[in-house]
Every structure is written in structure tokens, then in C-alpha cells.
Amino acid sequence: xxxxxxxxxxxxxxxxxxxxxxxxxxxxxxxxxxxxxxxxxxxxxxxxxxxxxxxxxxxxxxxxxxxxxxxxxxxxxxxxxxxxxxxxxxxxxxxxxxxxxxxxxxxxxxxxxxxxxxxxxxxxxxxxxxxxxxxxxxxxxxxxxxxxxxxxxxxxxxxxxxxxxxxxxxxxxxxxxxxxxxxxxxxxxxxxxxxxxxxxxxxxxxxxxxxxxxxxxxxxxxxxxxxxxxxxxxxxxxxxxxxxxxxxxxxxxxxxxxxxxxxxxxxxxxxxxxxxxxxxxxxxxxxxxxxxxxxxxxxxxxxxxxxxxxxxxxxxxxxxxxxxxxxxxxxxxxxxxxxxxxxxxxxxxxxxxxxxxxxxxxxxxxxxxxxxxxxxxxxxxxxxxxxxxxxxxxxxxxxxxxxxxxxxxxxxxxxxxxxxxxxxxxxxxxxxxxxxxxxxxxxxxxxxxxxxxxxxxxxxxxxxxxxxxxxxxxxxxxxxxxxxxxx
Numbered sequence: 001x002x003x004x005x006x007x008x009x010x011x012x013x014x015x016x017x018x019x020x021x022x023x024x025x026x027x028x029x030x031x032x033x034x035x036x037x038x039x040x041x042x043x044x045x046x047x048x049x050x051x052x053x054x055x056x057x058x059x060x061x062x063x064x065x066x067x068x069x070x071x072x073x074x075x076x077x078x079x080x081x082x083x084x085x086x087x088x089x090x091x092x093x094x095x096x097x098x099x100x101x102x103x104x105x106x107x108x109x110x111x112x113x114x115x116x117x118x119x120x121x122x123x124x125x126x127x128x129x130x131x132x133x134x135x136x137x138x139x140x141x142x143x144x145x146x147x148x149x150x151x152x153x154x155x156x157x158x159x160x161x162x163x164x165x166x167x168x169x170x171x172x173x174x175x176x177x178x179x180x181x182x183x184x185x186x187x188x189x190x191x192x193x194x195x196x197x198x199x200x201x202x203x204x205x206x207x208x209x210x211x212x213x214x215x216x217x218x219x220x221x222x223x224x225x226x227x228x229x230x231x232x233x234x235x236x237x238x239x240x241x242x243x244x245x246x247x248x249x250x251x252x253x254x255x256x257x258x259x260x261x262x263x264x265x266x267x268x269x270x271x272x273x274x275x276x277x278x279x280x281x282x283x284x285x286x287x288x289x290x291x292x293x294x295x296x297x298x299x300x301x302x303x304x305x306x307x308x309x310x311x312x313x314x315x316x317x318x319x320x321x322x323x324x325x326x327x328x329x330x331x332x333x334x335x336x337x338x339x340x341x342x343x344x345x346x347x348x349x350x351x352x353x354x355x356x357x358x359x360x361x362x363x364x365x366x367x368x369x370x371x372x373x374x375x376x377x378x379x380x381x382x383x384x385x386x387x388x389x390x391x392x393x394x395x396x397x398x399x400x401x402x403x404x405x406x407x408x409x410x411x412x413x414x415x416x417x418x419x420x421x422x423x424x425x426x427x428x429x430x431x432x433x434x435x436x437x438x439x440x441x442x443x444x445x446x447x448x449x450x451x452x453x454x455x456x457x458x459x460x461x462x463x464x465x466x467x468x469x470x471x472x473x474x475x476x477x478x479x480x481x482x483x484x485x486x487x
Contacts, residue, residue, distance in 0.1 A: 002047060010032050021379075022332040030371065030375050031273070033282065037283040049285065059277050064339035071251075072154060073223075086321060089317040094313045110297070126338070126341060126344075138149055155243075155246065157340035158192065172354045190243035203225065220266045280483060294362060306373055
């Protein structure tokens with residue numbers, strides 16, 4: 001009950017500070033991590049949790065499943081078909097490079113044997129952009145970059161799991177119940193993918209049967225029911241839950257856009273709650289003894305994992321791609337270690353391999369450092385893409401006109417009334433009244449017939465000096481635009 005009370009207090013503080021966190025380097029994720037650390041045995045001793053406690057694995061596993069399920073719903077298949085090469089590069093080249101690079105650094109800096117070093121590399125290879133939500137969730141960030149980070153993190157968690165299990169078996173004698181045979185691992189991957197596709201299709205088919213269907217207020221619960229059934233089904237059949245979660249979210253969004261849209265706010269709230277709970281529990285494991293057990297070489301490996309290995313591996317995978325350099329740098333930087341690494345690190349510890357304790361210590365410290373660094377830098381980096389439109393209602397350049405206004409007025413000269421209206425809307429600023437005059441520079445006043453001779457339905461640009469005073473105000477919706485002569 002103390003853990004629940006601590007969670008409630010941390011949740012209240014996070015909600016009250018969320019507005020400030022959205023504008024600064026303050027992070028709600030970091031707040032829960034620190035709250036868990038303070039409440040744990042390393043400081044106040046209010047919560048007693050160790051790495052072997054089942055609550056650690058359950059909260060991390062559930063948080064990862066929930067986040068992947070909701071992230072899958074943001075995947076658009078048409079957009080993915082048009083731009084699948086960039087995620088494929090990140091998964092097919094960038095992830096193996098990060099895996100190998102971390103293994104080399106771990107072996108030489110920490111002194112672990114090669115098998116355990118490869119295991120550490122596999123555990124830390126998956127990324128989790130849930131800690132970089134300001135990048136993935138902000139519309140100012142280019143869709144290509146958001147899709148790259150989303151697809152990469154959605155698939156690399158499930159792809160890393162079989163490698164982790166194989167290396168655990170190869171590292172030495174393991175605890176009872178640790179499964180590592182290749183046929184079983186392959187069956188788990190296939191089973192997860194199969195369940196992730198069939199469960200949402202079956203549920204969507206059920207609601208289409210005559211006499212069945214969800215009323216509007218209960219429609220958000222349809223994807224929730226699919227997620228609960230899928231989570232339980234994966235654990236009952238030992239299917240890979242992470243591939244199942246991401247694929248189910250993507251399929252459900254494609255076949256049932258209505259329930260997907262209705263589930264959006266609820267799913268986001270559930271993902272946040274699961275994430276916060278897992279961070280609080282993981283934070284309770286971060287004691288001074290844990291940090292003191294890591295050597296200086298281990299800290300060097302943590303720094304290199306964050307600032308060199310992940311950025312370099314992704315940049316190499318995107319060489320000669322069509323993504324602009326700024327987007328490549330942002331994608332390379334945001335490779336946070338998240339819930340997949342927590343779950344896999346606990347598997348390493350609980351497997352009982354010879355160097356499992358040292359490997360887990362390095363993994364836990366690296367995850368904590370990554371959460372602190374990436375969760376605090378997402379908002380400042382996202383602002384690099386935040387371009388605020390300027391108000392062009394009354395803007396005139398020193399040369400006489402604004403370029404965009406000239407283009408808008410010129411385009412309207414040969415169009416009908418609708419074209420003139422479009423020009424008017426285009427030249428008004430984002431906070432303007434919606435009524436604007438086109439600006440056009442001409443060498444001299446042209447010969448223009450009287451306003452009464454203008455046929456109805458034509459849009460004509462007239463200099464203000466050629467009109468009587470009564471014609472200066474044009475009624476809304478009239479086909480005639482007036483131009484003000486420039487001084």
C-alpha cells in the first residue's frame with residue numbers, strides 16, 4: 001500500500017508540473033524515476049523492492065506492451081509502404097551495428113567475456129521513443145522522422161528478444177525454466193505475429209455481425225478488450241508479446257479507424273500510467289550500492305553507449321538516404337534505452353549466468369542514464385522544428401511588398417471568384433481578420449474601364465486611385481480586389 005501511496009503522490013506532482021515540463025527540460029518520466037529512487041531502500045526505505053521481485057518484471061512487461069500497442073496504432077500502412085526503406089535501414093543495419101559496438105566496448109572497458117558482452121549489446125540495442133514523446137508526438141516534427149523512430153522502436157524490441165535468449169543459453173548454466181532452443185524461439189516470434197494479426201481482425205468481424213455493435217460511449221473499450229485478450233493470450237501460449245502488441249495496434253488502426261480514434265485519449269492515458277508505474281518500480285532498484293558496484297570502465301561504457309555507439313550506428317545506416325541531415329542527427333540522438341532493456345536485463349539477472357550480476361549492473365545504470373539524458377532533451381530538440389508562421393496581414397517589405405502576397409495576388413488575377421477568395425485567405429495572417437487586399441507592383445497605372453463595366457464573376461485587380469471613394473470598401477464576397485499603390 002505504501003507503494004501505491006508513493007505512486008499517487010508522484011502522479012499528482014507530475015500532473016501539476018506537466019505544463020512546465022512541456023516547455024522545459026523538466027521531465028515527468030524523470031520525476032517518477034527519482035521518486036522511486038528516493039522511496040527505495042537506498043534512501044528513505046519506504047518501498048522494499050529488489051530485482052528478483054515479480055512486480056519489477058510485471059510492471060516493465062505491461063508498460064512495454066501497452067506502449068507498443070498504442071504506438072502501433074499511429075502507424076499508417078500507406079505511408080510505411082511509401083517510406084519503408086528508412087526504418088528498414090535502421091533495423092537491418094543500424095541495430096546490428098549498435099549491438100556489435102556495445103559488445104566491443106563492454107568487453108574491453110568492463111572486462112566481461114565475449115558471450116556476456118554480446119548479451120549486454122543485445123539487451124541495450126532496442127530503443128524506446130516513449131521517453132522522447134516530444135519528438136514522436138509533435139506535429140511540427142517531420143512525419144518522416146516520427147515514422148522512422150516509431151517503426152524502429154516498435155519492431156526492434158521483438159527482434160532483440162530471440163538474440164537475448166540465445167546468448168543467455170550460450171553464456172553458461174542458466175536457471176531452471178529458461179528457454180533458449182531455436183525452434184521454440186522461432187515459434188514464439190511467429191505466434192506473436194499471428195496473434196497480433198488475427199485477434200484484432202476477429203474482434204472487428206464480431207462487431208460487424210447483425211445485432212452486434214458498440215454504442216458510442218463504450219466504443220473506446222473495443223481496442224482495450226483486444227489488448228487485454230492479446231496480452232493474456234501471448235503469456236498463456238508463450239508467444240512473443242511485443243511483436244503481437246505492435247502488429248495488433250497497427251492492424252486495428254487499419255481495419256477499425258472509428259474505434260481507434262475513440263480509443264486514442266484512453267490509450268494514451270493508459271500508456272502513461274503504465275510507463276509511470278514501471279519507472280517508479282525501476283527507480284526503487286537504483287540504490288547507491290548499485291552505482292557503487294559499477295567500475296570506472298563501466299561508466300565509460302555507459303557514456304559511449306549514449307553519445308557514440310547509437311548515434312554513429314544510425315548515421316552509418318542512413319548514409320545516402322533522402323532524410324535531411326538535421327533529421328538524421330535527431331534520429332541518431334534519440335535512441336533511449338527503455339522498458340525492453342529493463343525486461344531483458346531482468347532476464348539476464350534471473351537466469352543465473354556466471355557474470356549476470358555484473359551485466360545487470362551495467363545495463364541498469366545505462367538505462368537510468370539514458371532516461372535522464374533523453375527525457376530531458378526531447379523538448380529543446382523538438383523546438384528546432386517548431387516554425388511559427390508570421391502574420392502577413394499588414395506586412396510590407398522595405399522594397400514595397402511581401403513576396404508571398406505578390407504570388408497570391410498574381411495567381412488570383414486569372415481566376416474566378418473562388419480563386420480570388422483563395423488569394424484573400426492566403427494573404428491573411430494566422431491571426432488576421434480574413435479580409436485583405438492583394439499587393440501588386442506595376443510600372444504605372446493601367447487603363448481600366450469603369451467598375452460598372454466589369455462582368456460579374458471575374459476577378460480584376462484595380463489600383464485604388466482608379467476607383468471612386470465609394471468603391472474603396474468592397475462588400476464581402478464581391479469578385480473585385482483592390483490594390484493599394486505602393487509609395
